[in-house]
Amino acid sequence: MLDGEVVTTGARGLNFGALQQQLHPVESRVRRLVHVRIVLHNKLRESTAIHFHGLLVPNDQDGVAGLTQPLVKPGTDYTYEFTVRNTGSHMYHSHMNGATQIPAGLLGAFIVEDNETPNVTQDVVMVVNDGPLGYTLNGKGFPATTPIVAKQGDTIRIRYMNEGLQIHPMHLHGTAQRVITQDGFPLPQPYSADTVLVAPGQRVDVLVEASELGAWAFHCHILTHAENETGMFGMVTALIVQ
Numbered sequence: 001m002l003d004g005e006v007v008t009t010g011a012r013g014l015n016f017g018a019l020q021q022q023l024h025p026v027e028s029r030v031r032r033l034v035h036v037r038i039v040l041h042n043k044l045r046e047s048t049a050i051h052f053h054g055l056l057v058p059n060d061q062d063g064v065a066g067l068t069q070p071l072v073k074p075g076t077d078y079t080y081e082f083t084v085r086n087t088g089s090h091m092y093h094s095h096m097n098g099a100t101q102i103p104a105g106l107l108g109a110f111i112v113e114d115n116e117t118p119n120v121t122q123d124v125v126m127v128v129n130d131g132p133l134g135y136t137l138n139g140k141g142f143p144a145t146t147p148i149v150a151k152q153g154d155t156i157r158i159r160y161m162n163e164g165l166q167i168h169p170m171h172l173h174g175t176a177q178r179v180i181t182q183d184g185f186p187l188p189q190p191y192s193a194d195t196v197l198v199a200p201g202q203r204v205d206v207l208v209e210a211s212e213l214g215a216w217a218f219h220c221h222i223l224t225h226a227e228n229e230t231g232m233f234g235m236v237t238a239l240i241v242q
């Protein structure tokens with residue numbers, strides 16, 4: 001387990017959380033053509049770097065330690081600077097010892113708003129992850145996960161982001177999920193499904209109409225990530241329609 005922290009701060013409300021305090025993703029929302037400057041302060045006991053996953057950046061800002069930049073050593077700082085060019089649901093995460101650092105929480109959502117965003121009542125990021133914290137949704141396993149609470153008739157956008165090492169088919173009971181974008185690209189033909197597969201590195205955006213009253217189970221359907229002999233755990237939450 002990592003026991004340090006990475007804190008970065010930048011313009012436009014970008015705040016990357018301290019690892020120990022914030023093992024849930026921090027969300028940053030910006031618009032296209034905004035210029036961002038992000039300073040990584042490495043307070044870990046090992047080297048790190050930040051990759052902006054899905055964003056179009058100059059090569060030397062791509063954050064790949066050992067290829068596009070030196071490792072950011074413990075106790076040192078590193079500054080990233082680029083203009084945000086493409087819209088969509090993107091992510092940022094470590095690109096150094098990633099299989100350990102990313103499941104431990106060195107990650108977040110980096111959402112670039114688009115002018116054609118569908119009108120929704122709620123816009124929810126759901127980071128799915130697996131690693132030292134177990135099987136998690138936004139850094140928590142059931143029953144500590146946060147349910148989505150909606151009023152009947154609401155439309156909810158859910159932005160799945162898989163930061164883990166395994167695939168996770170996310171199954172919602174009671175109503176369909178309308179798949180509208182993948183990896184920030186609008187689908188030419190949106191489609192409906194009740195189980196949406198999210199592979200490592202992928203972002204998949206869906207719209208859900210809260211049409212049916214009740215507390216609906218919402219979980220990964222690889223059931224070893226969700227249920228055992230004592231009940232539900234891990235990648236389980238609920239959609240509560242009131």
Ligand SMILES: [Cu+2]
Binds near residue numbers: 168221
């Ligand atoms: Cu799963």
